[in-house]
Amino acid sequence: MENTPGFSSLLHHIAQHITLTDQDKELFIAMLRTKKVKRKQLIEQPGFISNHRTYVVTGAFRAYIVSPDGQEHTLSLAIDNGMIGDPGSFLLQEPATLFVEALEASTIIQWSYESEQILLEKIPQFSVAMMRRAQLIALTIQRRVIAQLSLTAEERYDEFAQKHPLLLQRIPLYIIASYLGMTREFLSKIRKQKITPKK
Numbered sequence: 001m002e003n004t005p006g007f008s009s010l011l012h013h014i015a016q017h018i019t020l021t022d023q024d025k026e027l028f029i030a031m032l033r034t035k036k037v038k039r040k041q042l043i044e045q046p047g048f049i050s051n052h053r054t055y056v057v058t059g060a061f062r063a064y065i066v067s068p069d070g071q072e073h074t075l076s077l078a079i080d081n082g083m084i085g086d087p088g089s090f091l092l093q094e095p096a097t098l099f100v101e102a103l104e105a106s107t108i109i110q111w112s113y114e115s116e117q118i119l120l121e122k123i124p125q126f127s128v129a130m131m132r133r134a135q136l137i138a139l140t141i142q143r144r145v146i147a148q149l150s151l152t153a154e155e156r157y158d159e160f161a162q163k164h165p166l167l168l169q170r171i172p173l174y175i176i177a178s179y180l181g182m183t184r185e186f187l188s189k190i191r192k193q194k195i196t197p198k199k
Contacts, residue, residue, distance in 0.1 A: 006034060006057035006109050009081055013055070017132045018125040027122055031115035037102045044100035050089035052110040056082050059106020060170050063098045064178065074178040076140075079170050087137065103171065153182045154190050 007029055014020065020028065037043060037059065044050050044063075054061075061084040063076045075098065078084035089096035090113060111119075119126045147156050157180060161168055168176065177187040 010055050010109055014129050017129040024123045031111045032109050035108050037106045039105050041102045044086050044096050047095050050086045050096050051113050054085050055109045057107040060103040062175055063100045072178055074175050148181055156180050157190050
């Protein structure tokens with residue numbers, strides 16, 4: 001089972017934070033379900049409780065909200081070997097506030113809220129892995145807020161391009177603009193200025 005496509009990469013992802021015994025791995029793998037997702041398919045949406053953790057084996061996703069004026073605001077992005085979801089809905093088991101959409105035809109691995117409770121009970125270290133993931137999410141959010149308040153739009157784009165070159169290749173421009181807090185037209189202008197040689 002560990003050789004099932006994606007399972008080994010997920011185990012490696014978890015093993016970056018904790019050490020799993022062979023018995024732990026068997027229990028964890030027994031909880032996992034692989035799923036194919038079509039492009040533009042929603043795997044989470046407001047009004048429905050998020051009941052799964054989602055690991056992206058291959059593909060690309062975004063999590064976003066829609067403001068009252070109809071504008072979409074992208075909060076997080078994930079491609080191969082990343083995780084995506086509405087953590088608040090999952091942890092509190094209350095209706096989601098985020099849309100989570102596949103940007104490409106994707107393969108994901110999921111485990112349920114109920115399965116996670118069993119894993120937390122049977123594998124005490126599992127809580128450490130989830131806590132460290134939560135810490136990374138909190139750090140990412142903090143850095144984004146600071147960037148929005150202290151950097152220019154061009155500086156935010158430069159930082160994103162430097163840190164996430166693969167996302168820049170895989171994610172549509174209008175979604176990157178939404179993630180960086182600017183219009184698509186303004187982001188296109190920034191990119192054009194960087195490509196066009198200065199006279």
